[in-house]
Amino acid sequence: MRQLTIVQALNEALAIKLEEDGDTLVFGEDIGKNGGVFRVTDGLQDKFGGDRVFDTPLAESGILGMAIGLAENKFRPVPELQFFGFVLEAMDSIAGQMSRYRYRTGGAKNLPITIRAPFGGGVHTPELHSDSFEGMVTQVPGIRVVVPSSPYDAKGLLISSIESDDPVLFLEHLKLYRSVKEEVPKEKYTVPLDKANIVRAGDGVTVVAYGQMVHEAVLAAEKSDASVEVIDLRTISPIDMDTIEKSVKKTGNVVVVQEAQRSSGVMGNLLGEIAEHCFMYLDSPPKRVTPPDTAFAFGAAENIWIPDSVKIEETIRETLEF
Amino acid sequence: MLNPFDAEAQFEGIGKLYPVLRILDEEGEIVDDTLYPDISDDELVELMKRMVWGRIYDTRVTNLNRQGVLGNYAPSGGQEASQLASQFALEPEDYLLPTYRDIPPLVMHGLPLHKAFLWYKGHVEGNLFPEGLNAMPPQVIIGAQIVQAAGLGLSFKLRKENRVVLTYIGDGGSSQGDFYEGLNMAGSFDAKAIFIVQNNGFGISTPREVQTRAGTLVQKAAAAGVFGIQVDGMDPLAVYSAVKFARKYATEGCGPVLIETLTYRYGPHTMSDDPARYRDDEELTAWEKKDQLIRMRKFLQKKGLWDDGIESQTEEQVRIEIKEALEKVRQTPGQTVDGFIDNMYSVKPELYKRQQESHAGRRHS
Structure with missing residues (x-):
């Protein structure tokens, strides 16, 4: 094709x-x-x-x-x-x-x-x-x-x-x-707006991301020794918590990744839902990989600001070593 | 030829572009026969009845607000010609985009009175319009209606529909960014749209002079390449004629029209401010002498079309209407949090179902 x-x-x-x-x-x-x-x-x-x-x-x-x-x-x-x-x-x-x-x-x-x-x-x-x-x-x-x-x-x-x-x-x-x-098929098809996508299955740790960070998360998963499940949110609001909670209850560990600043973002909210609904299933504190709360770095400076697979892999390791 | 460096000559030239359209003077005399609109005697009487309706409505709703029966209210007394004679020039298929002050023309366009009252109370039933009412709900954000009207005006052009959208804004609103964006967009696309700036002299407490250095508000149309008309907003026949003309002009594809009505709000901005803090009684009295009801009453009496009997009969009818509407408001079931959640999306997200469970049964009277 x-x-x-x-x-x-x-x-x-x-x-x-x-x-x-x-x-x-x-x-x-x-x-x-x-x-x-x-x-x-x-x-x-x-x-x-x-x-x-x-x-x-x-x-x-x-x-x-x-x-x-x-x-x-x-x-x-x-x-x-x-x-x-x-x-x-x-x-x-x-x-x-x-x-x-x-x-x-x-x-x-x-x-x-x-x-x-x-x-x-x-x-x-x-x-x-x-x-x-x-x-x-x-x-x-x-x-x-x-x-x-x-x-x-x-x-x-x-x-x-x-x-x-x-x-x-x-x-x-x-x-x-x-x-x-x-x-990509030539004909018309649809992808649902209310379903997150498990892009890589695993049972050791759940990594949730969207956009470009999905690719960084997959790279990190490939480099990691652990069994990493990577979930692409696809729709970041309202979030398909069902898919995520099922995964987190299975793996007991969760790392979330976003390219946006840390505070008040998509992943902070997502972790709130996890804390409320998956608390008893967690083996480690959930972790966030995000840039710091500064204005979005622009030009070449963004290279040192935006999270990458190295940082994600490191965080996966910290989570599993808890 | 004008000297390009002569600022005064330029401003003077702009000032001459927008003579104030006046047809009926303060004594109820026709100022200029050639401008007299194509309007029947029956229509004249109907227009007067609607303005009487508007005045009683304003008085009654002001009182109902003070008694705590209805929610916040933005008074419209003084602006009856500006609001109701403009709507009177529309056809039912035309679209109305009112602001929170333009509830009277929205009712005249087809909103049942009890729904207007429900809207004041913050009940969504108020915005559940009957089939065939071509309007959007009252706009609260100053200027949003202008960009939306540009889109509706473009939609009529694209669908080759012979109708217009009419929207209102105030003198304060004419300073807003969306006012310029919407006017410019509408001009750029020859949108079938009429924009009325109801210049009542104050944006809450801020006088018109503070809003802009421009000599008139209507001249802002020129920058967008839009045709503009300045109107005596206390003259119902002038307002009616201007909108009739604008409707024809816009539906024929000539482009949108901006109309500035020179009017005055007798009451406060909303029920939470005190006009005594920012304007004096003399100004109010001077405007009350120009009142639309006075001049229209004189005009119609001279024509033998109006008397005290018709006026008191009309007033009585309005009081009955309001009473009946209040009864319907009382009978309307309260809102529920469940209902709020149902209304957010046409396909309810799973996450919302979870929230709905935790808020089930919460009802407001």
């Missing part, structure tokens, strides 16, 4: 949805003629026309606010934030508006919006182009936050996201866009 990168897999997912559903709209800054700064929307405007795939003025709040208005009239908008670091300009549209619209309307109205945005470090971008701000959105109920770590998942998860009647924030890791290739 042919091998695709995440960029190609995402492009294919968008083309499938644009083709089969006339209400799907793709828009954002430079996504038309230019095909997006990472080429995820390459060729889509030519194929589906400027009414379906269009450039917008440079205004993030405006883009997401428009998505809400379009969805109110039964469109299925797939707006792009050029970089997730720019989400700070659009937080009201996400946290104050679309996420709570179903709640606000007593369950009567849905806003099926999928916000796509590149995030994460490793490619030495300017400041605020790589930040992992996802924790700010995972606190917000009413929106799913989805992070694919492979081309297969990227295509299936994006199709599921667009078909979801609830809003989705779909985060695409910058470093993974072109660095991983794998077999």
Whole structure:
């Protein structure tokens, strides 16, 4: 079977949805003629026309606010934030508006919006182009936050996201866009939005990660002498605690990894659930591998800031030596 | 040709672009026959009835708030022409994006009165709209409605639908970032949208002069390439005409329209502030002399279309409506935490089921 990168897999997912559903709209800054700064929307405007795939003025709040208005009239908008670091300009549209619209309307109205945005470090971008701000959105109920770590998942998860009647924030890791290739079916398929993925089975320790950190965790597992189970969250909010708790109850040890700063993030919350529901099964204190609570290091400085497989392997060892 | 370095000449030029549209003066006389709108006698009476409704509504709901019967309230007395004559110019298929102060036009657009009351009380039933009511729930975040209206206006264009979206904002709101983004987006896409800046002189306590150095608020339209009209907001016929025109202009694909209504809020911003701290009685009295009800009453009486009997009958009807609505509010079951959780997602996440179990049975009256 042919091998695709995440960029190609995402492009294919968008083309499938644009083709089969006339209400799907793709828009954002430079996504038309230019095909997006990472080429995820390459060729889509030519194929589906400027009414379906269009450039917008440079205004993030405006883009997401428009998505809400379009969805109110039964469109299925797939707006792009050029970089997730720019989400700070659009937080009201996400946290104050679309996420709570179903709640606000007593369950009567849905806003099926999928916000796509590149995030994460490793490619030495300017400041605020790589930040992992996802924790700010995972606190917000009413929106799913989805992070694919492979081309297969990227295509299936994006199709599921667009078909979801609830809003989705779909985060695409910058470093993974072109660095991983794998077999991806040409036809349409979906990957569920409520299931974490056990990417490597083991019974000694559970390592939970998402995005690029999944690959670091797998590298660490391969280097480790222990039997490591690696779980890719895939959807970081709401989290599939079921899969994680089953694994932790089996292994008795847990290490969580995130590229975002340590405090108030996805993994801190996850460990809270584990403490509450798996306490009697634990053989060692759960451990976190994260960068420190500083601003996201940018440019080449991120090399010494973002966690890597060495750090993860070390932490696995400490956990098992407890 | 203007001297490019002559700042004064430039400002003067901008000032001339937006004459204040006035049709009915304070004595109930038509100022300019050529501007008189296409409106029947029946419609004139209906418009007056709605403004009387609006005034009684404001008085009654203010009292109900003070008695603790309803939740917080943002008074609209003084803005009846701005709110109700603008909505009167819409068709049922048009979309309304009100703010928390624009409940009266939302009711006129089709929201049952008891639902408006439930909304004040923070009950989600208030936002459960009847089928066919084309509106979004009252917006609380200043400016969010503007970017959303741009999207709806674009949706009508894409679907080739012959309708518009109308949204309101205040003079304070016109300083907000989303105001500029939404106006600019709407212009860029020729969205079928009407934006009304209800300039009532104050953003809570901050006077209009502090909001901007601009001579008018309507001139902000120019920067976005959007057509703008400045209107005497105490003149229902002027407001009606401006919106009628804007509706035609926008639905024909000419682009969005920004309307500034010069109006005044007689009451406080909400029931938790005291206007005596930031404005004087003389100003209020001066505005009350320009009141929309006074001039419309004089106008209709001269035409033989209105008298004290019709007015008191209308007032009585409003009181009955309000009484009935309050009874419906009393009969509405309270909210439950279960219900809140059900409403968050169309497909409930497993994690939520766990939370639902631990909050089961919690009900609010």
